Amino acid sequence: MLSATLVLTWREVVKWVRRRPVLVMSLVTPIFWIALFGKSYNLLNLVQLQVQGVPQVVLEQVRSLLSQAVEKIFGTTDYFTYVATGMLAVFALFQSMFGAVGVVFERRIGYLTRLLVAPIPRSSIFFSKVLGSMFRISVLSLVLFTIGLLMGMQLKPSIGPADLLGTWGAIMLLSLGLSSLFTGMAFNITNQEVLFAIANLVNLPLMFSSSALFPLDQMPSWLQTVARVNPISHTADLVRYLLIGKPLPEPLASVAYLMALSLVLLGIGYLAAQRGMREA
Amino acid sequence: MEEVVKAGGLVKEFNGFRAVDGVSFSIRRGELFSLLGPNGAGKTTTIKMLSTLLTPTSGDAYVEGYSVTREPGKVRRVIGLVPQDLTADDEMTGWDNVYIQARLYGLSRGEAQARAREVLELMGLWDAARRRVGTYSGGMRRRLEIAMSLVHEPSVLFLDEPTLGLDVQSRRGLWRVVEELKRRGVTILLTTHYMEEAEALSDRVAIMHRGRIVEVGSPEELKARVRGETIYVEPLDPGELERVKNILEENGLEAHVIEGRVALRVERADTVLPQVASALQGVRVKSMSIAKPSLEEVFIQLTGETLSGEEHVDPFSFRRMIRSVRR
Structure with a gap:
């Protein structure tokens, strides 16, 4: 099984690299995202306001108070840094979804038929898709991270290789769960439009009901409840804890939660894929 | 074997x-x-x-x-x-x-x-x-x-x-x-x-x-199971199919209506064609054609339908659609 999985995963990688326009697009998109979200909502600009008729001393004090408040809420005085780190988690979500589109597509063009008549385990087809997505997400996360740095993302001073590795691990856990779920789902869908409809239904709500763009404390309590079980929140919080040092009371609890959830989603996705591949 | x-x-x-x-x-x-x-x-x-x-x-x-x-x-x-x-x-x-x-x-x-x-x-x-x-x-x-x-x-x-x-x-x-x-x-x-x-x-x-x-x-x-040849007669007005069939049967020929044409099974088409033509005077005929024995004729004889059967969807337009999806 392993060799078939590796061959098919390698095919995913070759396809992705050869498909230049798609590759370029998937690299450009994150730049737009962090640039638009991060730089346009930059909260520090609020603090720089000049108000006429107010003594300079008072302004200074207000600024310093606001700065402290912002730092307390976001863990950084720079909203861009906050969003750029959150985007690492959101991007894993989006790429997991996009990866699943390939499954529907390959069923339509008949490549899946070819795989199903080959003497390889059905599971290798599923696992190669999940691994392919995880590979793409790894590369894109690295790109996103680099661009974030170039655009002024502020890392914590004590950052080390372990923090970077941990960040990658957290993103991979999230990707494993989400890719498994979406890929499994895609094996039961024969129409791309259905998948896009599901993507629209799922992606934005998952993004906004997490701590990726705004901290939990700023949300109404019902939304906080949703955000607490949302794996995007846990990933984003872990990434921020590791990269920018935003305090997180129980990082290990988040890791455990992500692990457990990913395993459950992997199980669900695997069974769904097996079901979808029974007949072609 | x-x-x-x-x-x-x-x-x-x-x-x-x-x-x-x-x-x-x-x-x-x-x-x-x-x-x-x-x-x-x-x-x-x-x-x-x-x-x-x-x-x-x-x-x-x-x-x-x-x-x-x-x-x-x-x-x-x-x-x-x-x-x-x-x-x-x-x-x-x-x-x-x-x-x-x-x-x-x-x-x-x-x-x-x-x-x-x-x-x-x-x-x-x-x-x-x-x-x-x-x-x-x-x-x-x-x-x-x-x-x-x-x-x-x-x-x-x-x-x-x-x-x-x-x-x-x-x-x-x-x-x-x-x-x-x-x-x-x-x-x-x-x-x-x-x-x-x-x-x-x-x-x-x-x-x-x-x-x-x-x-x-x-x-x-x-x-070899299809004996002889087939003559196809297509009237200008499809409403006249039955009439054409009846006229030809009255002339002692074996006639069937198959997808808008009347099919006549004969030993040798070249000698029967003049007889068909004169029998059909007064009917406006769009075309007459002769088919030699082929698998198509075998299929028609066995099923009463042609291989490209009119009721079927055009596979090419579907394929084109798929191909445009691939782009």
């Missing part, structure tokens, strides 16, 4: 509709066996059952002695399937597609390279191997599909409508490829709705209609 494929009472139902309704046949080693029938006759469903993609509702089939229902894994090792669709990846090169396929069948890196070269050369694609598949012509893409299905040297090759959507020239080119494979001893099961194709390539033909095999035999045997 040894039987490589043996199907016994294959039935496949989809939500109560019997797409394949009790199909039995066997294919001898080295033979080229065709399933000939219009779209919707159950040819593809039959091939899918033989290649373990669909589980038969009842019945079973054996390939190299392995049951498709009980030993699908073993069957998959010995068969090659060329599906109707163009499955090769546009962005990758022909080489990539074939090499990956070879690796998938468990060939080592070196074996896969040697085998990929071998099948690409056999299919006349070696010069184009390093080009993106997106730049290939229709005929080249079809040959690439066959190359991809040959990497593991299957003992039986299933070709599902291999020339669908090809122009006449590419179609002939593909026939030569199929003949070459046959010369090399590959047992081939081919489905087609082009009677020329079945006639040109097959050792034996099974004529399929509405999920059943209605006749099996070599093209010569089948054609």
Whole structure:
């Protein structure tokens, strides 16, 4: 099984690299995202306001108070840094979804038929898709991270290789769960439009009901409840804890939660894929 | 002679509709066996059952002695399937597609390279191997599909409508490829709705209609069953079909209405034609034509329908749609 999985995963990688326009697009998109979200909502600009008729001393004090408040809420005085780190988690979500589109597509063009008549385990087809997505997400996360740095993302001073590795691990856990779920789902869908409809239904709500763009404390309590079980929140919080040092009371609890959830989603996705591949 | 494929009472139902309704046949080693029938006759469903993609509702089939229902894994090792669709990846090169396929069948890196070269050369694609598949012509893409299905040297090759959507020239080119494979001893099961194709390539033909095999035999045997020739008369006004039929029957001829034309079965058309022409004075006739014995005529005689049956959807427009999706 392993060799078939590796061959098919390698095919995913070759396809992705050869498909230049798609590759370029998937690299450009994150730049737009962090640039638009991060730089346009930059909260520090609020603090720089000049108000006429107010003594300079008072302004200074207000600024310093606001700065402290912002730092307390976001863990950084720079909203861009906050969003750029959150985007690492959101991007894993989006790429997991996009990866699943390939499954529907390959069923339509008949490549899946070819795989199903080959003497390889059905599971290798599923696992190669999940691994392919995880590979793409790894590369894109690295790109996103680099661009974030170039655009002024502020890392914590004590950052080390372990923090970077941990960040990658957290993103991979999230990707494993989400890719498994979406890929499994895609094996039961024969129409791309259905998948896009599901993507629209799922992606934005998952993004906004997490701590990726705004901290939990700023949300109404019902939304906080949703955000607490949302794996995007846990990933984003872990990434921020590791990269920018935003305090997180129980990082290990988040890791455990992500692990457990990913395993459950992997199980669900695997069974769904097996079901979808029974007949072609 | 040894039987490589043996199907016994294959039935496949989809939500109560019997797409394949009790199909039995066997294919001898080295033979080229065709399933000939219009779209919707159950040819593809039959091939899918033989290649373990669909589980038969009842019945079973054996390939190299392995049951498709009980030993699908073993069957998959010995068969090659060329599906109707163009499955090769546009962005990758022909080489990539074939090499990956070879690796998938468990060939080592070196074996896969040697085998990929071998099948690409056999299919006349070696010069184009390093080009993106997106730049290939229709005929080249079809040959690439066959190359991809040959990497593991299957003992039986299933070709599902291999020339669908090809122009006449590419179609002939593909026939030569199929003949070459046959010369090399590959047992081939081919489905087609082009009677020329079945006639040109097959050792034996099974004529399929509405999920059943209605006749099996070599093209010569089948054609021998149609005695004489057929004259087709098409009246200008389709409302006059029955009238034309009645007039001709009054003249002692055997007439049937088949899809907008009146068919007359006769010994020799050239001597009967003047009689038909004079009998039909007063009827406005659009065309008269003579058909020599062919598999098409056999099919019409057996089923009362033509192979391209008017009620069927145009497969080409569907294929074009799929192709536009791929872009």
